[in-house]
Amino acid sequence: MTVNVVGKRVKRVDAVAKVTGKAKYTDDFMERDMLVGKILRSPYAHAIVKKIDVSKAKALPGVEAVLTYKDVPDNKYATAGHPYSLDPKHRDREDRTILTKKARFVGDEIAAVVATDDLTAEKALKLIDVEYEVLEPVLTPEDALKENAPLIHEEYDNNIISDFGYQIGDVEESFKESDYIFEDEFETSIVQHCHLENHISYAYVDADDRIVIVSSTQIPHICRRIVGQALGIPWGRIRVIKPYIGGGFGNKQDVCLEPLNAALTLAVGGRPVKIDLSREECMIATRTRHAFKYKFKTGVSKDGKLIATHITAISNNGAYASHGHSIAMSAGTKFRPLYSFKSIKFDPVTVYTNLPAAGAMRAYGVPQIKFALESHMENIARKLNMDPIEFRRRNLLGEGYVDPLNGNKVLSCGIHECIAKGKELINWDEKKEKYKNQTGIKRRGLGMACFSYASGTHPVGLELAGARIVLNQDGSVQLQIGATEIGQGSDTVFAQMVAEVLGIPVDMVHVVSTQDTDISPFDTGAYASRQTYVTGMAVKKAALEIKEKILNFVWGMTDIPAEALDIEDANIVYKHSGEVVMPLSKVAMQTYYDTVFAKPITSDTSNNARVNAMSFGVTFAEVEVDIKTGKIEVVEIFNVHDSGKIINPQLAEGQVHGGVSMGIGYALSEEMLFDEKTGKPLNNNLLDYKLPTIMDTPDIGVAFVETHDPTGPFGNKSLGEPPAISPAPAIRNAVLDATGVAFDRIPMTPQRVFEKFKEAKLV
Amino acid sequence: MLKKISFTVNGKEVSLEVNPGETLLEVLRKRLGYTGVKKGCAVGECGACTVLIDGTPTDSCIYLAVWADGKEIITIEGIAEDGKLSKVQEAFVEEGAVQCGFCTPGLVLTTTAMVQSGKKYTREEIKRELSGHFCRCTGYQNIIKAVEKSLED
Numbered sequence: 001m002t003v004n005v006v007g008k009r010v011k012r013v014d015a016v017a018k019v020t021g022k023a024k025y026t027d028d029f030m031e032r033d034m035l036v037g038k039i040l041r042s043p044y045a046h047a048i049v050k051k052i053d054v055s056k057a058k059a060l061p062g063v064e065a066v067l068t069y070k071d072v073p074d075n076k077y078a079t080a081g082h083p084y085s086l087d088p089k090h091r092d093r094e095d096r097t098i099l100t101k102k103a104r105f106v107g108d109e110i111a112a113v114v115a116t117d118d119l120t121a122e123k124a125l126k127l128i129d130v131e132y133e134v135l136e137p138v139l140t141p142e143d144a145l146k147e148n149a150p151l152i153h154e155e156y157d158n159n160i161i162s163d164f165g166y167q168i169g170d171v172e173e174s175f176k177e178s179d180y181i182f183e184d185e186f187e188t189s190i191v192q193h194c195h196l197e198n199h200i201s202y203a204y205v206d207a208d209d210r211i212v213i214v215s216s217t218q219i220p221h222i223c224r225r226i227v228g229q230a231l232g233i234p235w236g237r238i239r240v241i242k243p244y245i246g247g248g249f250g251n252k253q254d255v256c257l258e259p260l261n262a263a264l265t266l267a268v269g270g271r272p273v274k275i276d277l278s279r280e281e282c283m284i285a286t287r288t289r290h291a292f293k294y295k296f297k298t299g300v301s302k303d304g305k306l307i308a309t310h311i312t313a314i315s316n317n318g319a320y321a322s323h324g325h326s327i328a329m330s331a332g333t334k335f336r337p338l339y340s341f342k343s344i345k346f347d348p349v350t351v352y353t354n355l356p357a358a359g360a361m362r363a364y365g366v367p368q369i370k371f372a373l374e375s376h377m378e379n380i381a382r383k384l385n386m387d388p389i390e391f392r393r394r395n396l397l398g399e400g401y402v403d404p405l406n407g408n409k410v411l412s413c414g415i416h417e418c419i420a421k422g423k424e425l426i427n428w429d430e431k432k433e434k435y436k437n438q439t440g441i442k443r444r445g446l447g448m449a450c451f452s453y454a455s456g457t458h459p460v461g462l463e464l465a466g467a468r469i470v471l472n473q474d475g476s477v478q479l480q481i482g483a484t485e486i487g488q489g490s491d492t493v494f495a496q497m498v499a500e501v502l503g504i505p506v507d508m509v510h511v512v513s514t515q516d517t518d519i520s521p522f523d524t525g526a527y528a529s530r531q532t533y534v535t536g537m538a539v540k541k542a543a544l545e546i547k548e549k550i551l552n553f554v555w556g557m558t559d560i561p562a563e564a565l566d567i568e569d570a571n572i573v574y575k576h577s578g579e580v581v582m583p584l585s586k587v588a589m590q591t592y593y594d595t596v597f598a599k600p601i602t603s604d605t606s607n608n609a610r611v612n613a614m615s616f617g618v619t620f621a622e623v624e625v626d627i628k629t630g631k632i633e634v635v636e637i638f639n640v641h642d643s644g645k646i647i648n649p650q651l652a653e654g655q656v657h658g659g660v661s662m663g664i665g666y667a668l669s670e671e672m673l674f675d676e677k678t679g680k681p682l683n684n685n686l687l688d689y690k691l692p693t694i695m696d697t698p699d700i701g702v703a704f705v706e707t708h709d710p711t712g713p714f715g716n717k718s719l720g721e722p723p724a725i726s727p728a729p730a731i732r733n734a735v736l737d738a739t740g741v742a743f744d745r746i747p748m749t750p751q752r753v754f755e756k757f758k759e760a761k762l763v
Numbered sequence: 764m765l766k767k768i769s770f771t772v773n774g775k776e777v778s779l780e781v782n783p784g785e786t787l788l789e790v791l792r793k794r795l796g797y798t799g800v801k802k803g804c805a806v807g808e809c810g811a812c813t814v815l816i817d818g819t820p821t822d823s824c825i826y827l828a829v830w831a832d833g834k835e836i837i838t839i840e841g842i843a844e845d846g847k848l849s850k851v852q853e854a855f856v857e858e859g860a861v862q863c864g865f866c867t868p869g870l871v872l873t874t875t876a877m878v879q880s881g882k883k884y885t886r887e888e889i890k891r892e893l894s895g896h897f898c899r900c901t902g903y904q905n906i907i908k909a910v911e912k913s914l915e916d
Contacts, residue, residue: 009859011856011857011859012859012861014861015856015861016848016852016856017864018861018864018867019839019848019852019855019856019864019867019868019871020799020840020842020848020852021797021798021838021840021868022799025798025801025865027802028798030796193899194897194899195863195865195899196801196803196811196863196865196866196897196898196899197801197803197863197865198803244863246801246803246863246864246865247862247863247865247899247900278805279804279805279806279808279809487862487863487864487900488862489862650859651859653904654862654900654901654904654905657901657902657903657904657905658862658899658900658902659902660902661901661902661903685804685806685808686803686804686808686897687806687808691897691899693894694890694893694894694896694898694906694907695890695891695894697902697903697904700902700904
């Protein structure tokens, strides 16, 4: 193949649509007489609706419907974007109804109105009279775990969603073999995805009496199923359409609006109804990232070998289970392929509190555990008086590691090379020497942190992905996938894969970017950094099938055996010489119009991945800390990734830039704040929630160590989420290096830093 | 009480009656169909709804439609001429400055205003000019490159 587009900086297939404003997002489609749906939210974190009177709201001119919990199906359902499981024990906790009689966080959904316009809908909400019995709010996991704590969900015996963990080996025995035992505690905060497009959907009933939902979702096929479950109607009666979406980062891997939206259109005879959350609503009533508290007890030998670790974790899940305990278990699983421990005990507990529900967010529990673990590693190295990089190196696992619990095998691992490259890029040795013995107000320091991650969810979740290709008359092809483009660039890398296999230029591959559950192949969607790896294999298989059919067709036309032929630059060529036999377009025309042999060439295939490739990487950071103000500036930061073969370096760099920037926000500024007594949100807007602006973001250095994973379609492994994992601990470790102060909590806001410096008598 | 206003959008004259409470964002998107203008927060925090009003980048979500009377409005739909991408648009495509694309129209318009100003900008000045735009996907890295490329002679 001479085209060789895999590995090239191919321009995004949707870039022109997006720079011209032609790309259509959910809010950009106009349905005639679209009605407005708005939600009445609880002002209390924990309360029961004693009385609700909607008569005044219903009487307001322009109001078409008012629904409360009494008017919607009482089916309990789970909202997490996980594949359905035929095993009931493996399903997510079903703890939601479309509207609720019991408020479990400030913002919980009590009633909804449908009106002709926004203003009327807002007025109607104010006309709903609700009498609440206010209950004691449970705002911290510690309070939720207390005996006799108020129950957030009465149908369960306590506020624990799950406390399932694991043990590998025997940590107590291993501690006895250890020369030293080190203990640390860490804490992370609740943060939010802040995708630029808020959650939005609209729904109507079509001429065939089916419910059509257009939604900004990462998971259209899963969404269809969950709407069916919530409404108690056959899944095939629902059609979900996903156009371009303005970011998701996991928050749209959850079904937040669509069941209510379906109920609202049904309440108005199938007329179109739109629910368009405000930023303030979106920040509390969709999902957040779980705050974790971690305790580590780790046994180490004199020569710096890790022997055992006992990890205790408390995960604050908020009011509803959503992804629930999967987040803690993902954390407890994905760190394992990095360092060698003889024994590991992982004791997580995931609890309900009266705060917004936490769900999936980029890297799914791993940024939390890696902040804790990599900070812990740094503390241990210092106590052992060892170089922190050498300490980590001594304990790395590498190729050949087979996970004892899930059987996943590390077949490619470039972590040593990543570390070496990062060290060189930041000029580690020279700067370490230079920054010794600083005493001024502004002090610099260096830190690093490593991570491991997975590509998809196997074997925990089903990893099914579909792809369909049609050869057009001119030799171009259409590619349909059920996998979703959410900004990460999946449509472009899939186009490259098809072009590579078929020997045609990328611009001859038309990717159908919109997913429509009536038309698109089945795929569970964008999460777990799975699509380039799992869906990529489906795309490759479909393209190989198309190629085989084309060459066989040419065999019929020319009597040149298929195995003697290839496709290069949209021509059929002799494989041995490259000499052109005929243009691909000629073959394509024959497949449509030959009076005897016409048979359009298509493929429709799927990939059920039962493999999982581990990706690795490292962040190196340099900070300057202002001792007097507590301000931390990231001076330099480099992320080096082993994500296997890089399909498109430009898009891959873009993923790293965005992930690192999210990691910097996680380390230094982002935090959702709630009133300690009432649970009311204090900063659910983009002014008070400190998202990094362009002024806060330093130059972000990116490098790749390209390994080849034999299980990836082109040797590739996960990349979407991993860049967000290791910046926070690397920055924390750099601050420790600069100041000698070991932070155990993020974000390291100037306030918190200043207080800690005062405690350490630096100021 | 409706008020009649007239302005141009991308060079085309428009006259319509608006409610005094309507924002320019609502009028452009819902009444006139310029859906390239994006709504990210509706309160002037994120910059996604930026349009050029008499050449100045402005959050259309907190700009009342009545204020637009007599003004020249440019939206993202008016940047490409005769189907050809502008230099700024080309630069955003070439430099990989686009991911989900939701902040892109606003950024392209602010950058266009910078190019039209004829001024020279240092990297810090570029950052300051763009600081009213949030982007959650790109870490701003390729956006800065695209702006620098747009500003090259």
